[in-house]
Amino acid sequence: MNRPETTIDTDVKPSSSVSPEAGGEISTKGAGPCGDFISAEHEAEYRAFVEEHPDLEAVEFLIVDPNGIIRGKWAPGDSLKKAFQEGVNFPMSLHGLDVWGREVEETGLHIETGDKDGYCRATRGSLAIVPWARRKTAQVLLQTFTPEGEPFMADSRQVLKHKVAEANAKGFFPVAAFELEFYLLDPEKQDPAGMPTPLGAGEGPDRLRMYGLDDLAENAALFDMIRDAADAQNLPIDTIIKEAAPGQFEVNLKHRADPLRAADDVILLRRIVMGCAREHGLTATFMAKPFIDYAGNGMHVHTSMLDADGQNIFAGETGRERLLSAVAGLIDTMPESLILYINTWNGFRRITPGSYAPTHAVWAENNRSVALRIPVSTEENRRVEHRISGADANPYLVMAAIIQGMIEGIEAGAKPPPPVEGSAYDETADLGRELPDDMDDALQLALKSRFIDRALGPLLAKVYRDLKRAEIIAFWSEITPLERTTYL
Template identity: 40%
Template sequence: MLKHQPQEQADSLLEQVHHFLAAHPHLESIDLMLSDMNGVIRGKRIEAASLEKIAKEGMCLPASVFALDICGETVEETGLGFEQGDGDRICHILPHSLSVIPWKKNAAQALVTMHEVDGQPFFADPRQLLTKTLSRLQQRGMFPCVAIEWEFYLLDARSENRQPQAPLLPKSQQRMQQTQVYSLDELDEFSEFIRDIQDYCHTQNIPSDNVIAEYAPGQFEVTLQHQEDPLLACDQAILLKRAIKAVAKQHGYLATFMAKPYAEHSGNGCHVHISMLDELGNNRFAKDSALLEYALAGLLDTMPQAIALLAPNANSYRRFQPDMFVPLQANWGWDNRTVALRIPSGSKANTRIEHRVAGADCNPYIVMSALLAGIDYGIDQQLDCAEAVSGDASKANAPALPTYWQQALKTFSHSTLWSLLGEDFSHVYHANKLSEWHRFEAQVSPLEQQWYQQMV
C-alpha cells in the first residue's frame, strides 16, 4: 500500500474496484481524470488490468498539470515546472466516480485527486482546495448543501472558420433563429439529444434534474440535484460537462460551455445554489436570518476579489454586458434575477442563496471554494449586510464588479480572498492566469487588421 494511505480507505477502494471489474469483465481501458486549473480534464488512459495496482499504489502525474494554461503550456511562473524538477505526485481514485463510459465500447472512467508522496493533500489541486475550505465550515458545525446549474450552447459542428452557428432543428431541418426561452417545442425537437444525456447520466450516477431551453437559439440549461457533499456536487458537474460534450458529438453537434460564443446573445453561466445545514440536516438559513445575512455579506464583500476565479479567461469578460442577465454589481435580492445573489422563492425550509455570477467556463471546485470561503468569512467577521435590491438591479447603487480581465486579476491579487484560499494556491492560480492574459494581449486580432491595416 502507498505510504501514509489510511488502511481502511485503501481496503474499501480495492474492494469497490474488485466489484466493478467483476461486474464489467469486458473492460479494456479506463480513463483516470482530474480537473486542471481551467476545468480541463487531464489524466491517463490505462488498461483495465492495471486498475487494481493503481487502487493499491496510486498513479503518478506531474505537479505541473496544475501549471498548464488553456493551451496546455506549462506556466513556469507558477513554480510547478522546471523550478522543482517537474516532479511527480500521487493521484488516488475517487471510487464513487468509477463508471462505464456509455459512448465508448468496453471503456470506463474515474476521477482522481492529487496528493504529496507522503499522502498529504497537494495544495494546487482545486479539489483539495475545496476540501480544505469545506473543513473550516464543518468545524463550525455548518454543512453546505449545494446544486450546480450549467448553461451551454449547441453549435453546428460543420461551422466554418470556428464561427459559431446554431444547429438545424432535427425534425423540421430549419436553422434555429429565435430565442424561445422555456420552449417545450424546442425541447421536443431535441428530445433524442436530451434523452441520451439523461440516459448517460443515469449510467454514470450523475443526478441531472431537468433540462430547459434558455435565452438564445441553441442554448440550454441543465441542473444537477442538490447534494449535501459539495465535493461530490463538483465531481458530478465535471462529469456532466464531459457527458454533454460526448452526446453532442454523437448527434453531430458541438456543445460549448464558452462564456460568450455569440456577441449578440446571452452568455453561458454557472449558477450555484447554497443552503447551510446543521448536524441534524436542518437548514440553518431558514431558521437564522442573521446567519443568512452574514453569509450574504461575506459573499458580497469578497465578490469583486472573486471575479478572477468566477470569470477565468479572456472570453469570460465578454459576458459582462447590460441587459444580458449577468450581474454587474455586488448586490442581492429576494426572487430577483437581475441581482448577483438571489434568494429564490419557495418554502422557508428551502431557503438558499443562488450565486449568479460565474461563467460556464469556470472550474467548479475553484468557484465553490471561493463562495464557501466568502460565506465563512462573513460569518466569522459577522459582517453587516447591504439592503436587498428590488426591481432592476442595474439601477441600484452597489459596488461595481471588475469587468476586465486585468482589473479582475489585480483585484484578486493579495486580497482577503487570496489569503482565505491560501497563499500557495492563489499564487499558482494568479501566475497561470496572468501569463495567459499576457499571451492573449500579445496577439493581433483579425478585427485590428480590418480596422487599422490600411487606414492608419
C-alpha cells in the same frame, strides 16, 4: 430533519480525520503499502465494478487542473486497480498549466523542481462506464498526492476537500447544487469566421423559444442519451431547460449534502454533454460568451448550510439573519474573488448590462438581475443562488470561495446593503460596487486579496494568479483580425 447522507472519501489510510458523523470527506495523509487498497470502501467499489464489467478494455484517468479543464491519460483496462491502490503517476506540474496546456514557469511547479511525479488516486463514487466510448471503457476521477502521500494543495479538488473539512469542523455543513448553461452547435454550418452556428440560428428571425418544449423534443435522442449517461455515472440530473438563445440549453443538478461531490458532478456533466453531443454529430460548448449577440453561458450555484443535526441554519427568523450575514460575506469578497468565478478572458464579455449576468455586487429576493438571489422557497429550503460564474469556471474553486465567503460573513455577523428593487442594470439607481469587466482589473484586485489566500490556501492562490497573469499576457500579445482589417 436529519442531515442528508454525505460521501466520505477516504483516499488513503487515514491518520487524521473529521468524524464521518460530522459530515464531509475525511482529511487524510500518508500512503498505504504498495498493493494495498486505499480503504475498504475503495476496494469494495473497485471489486464490485470489475465483477460487473469483467470485459473492460480501457480506462480513462481524469484529473482537473486549476482552469477546470480535464486532463489525464488513456490506459489498458487492467491498470484500473492501481488507481485504487498506490495511485497512478502524473507530474504534479499538471496543476501549473495555463488554459492552452502550456507550462507557466512562474508557478514554480515545473522543471525548476525536477518536474516531480505525484500519486493520483481514485475518488470515491467516480468510477463509471463511458457510454459513448468505442471500446468497453471505464473512467475514474483522480486527485493528486505528493510522493510523501500528502494532499497536493495545488490540486483544486484537494483544496475544496480541505475547505469542506474546515467548515465541518466549525459546525457548518454546506449543501450545494449547480446549474449549467451550454450551446449546441452545428459543425456543418459555420459563420464567416469559421465558428459553428447554434442550432436554430439563421432560420429567419432568431428562434429564442425560451422554455420551449419543441427544441427539447427535436433533440430528444441526445437528451435521452445525456440522461442515460448521467444515470450510468451516478450524476443526479434534475431538469433540462431550453434557454434564452438559439441552441442554448440548461441542465440543473440536484442538491448534494457533499459540495465536493456536487463539484465533481459539474466536471463529469460537462464531459457527458460534450461526449454525447459529439455522438450526435453536434458540438457542445460551455464557453462563457461564444456569441456577442446571444446570451452567455452561466454556472449558477445554490448553497445553503446545515448544522450538525441536519437543520438548515437559514430557516426561521434567526436563520434569516444568518442568511443575510452570508450574503454580506459574499458581497464583501465578490470583487476581489471575481477572477475565480470568471476565469477566462472571454468570460468577461458576458458581464454586460441587461444580459442576466450580474455587473454589480448586489443582492435581492426573487430577482434574476442580481449577483446573489434569494429564490422563492419554503423556509427549510432557504438558500442563496450565486449567479456570477461562467459555465467554464472551475467548480472546486467556485465552491471553495463561496463557502469561505459565507462563513466569514456569518461569523462576523455582517450586514448586507439594502436589496435591489427592480433591475440591477438601472444606471440611475445606487447599485453599490461595480464588478470589474476586464480580466486584468480583476487580477489586480486578486493580487491584493487576502481572501483568495484564505479560500484557496497559499499554494494554489499563488499558482492561480501566476496562470491568469500568463494568460492575460498571451491575449495582449495577439493582434486580432479586426485590428488588421481596420488598420492595415
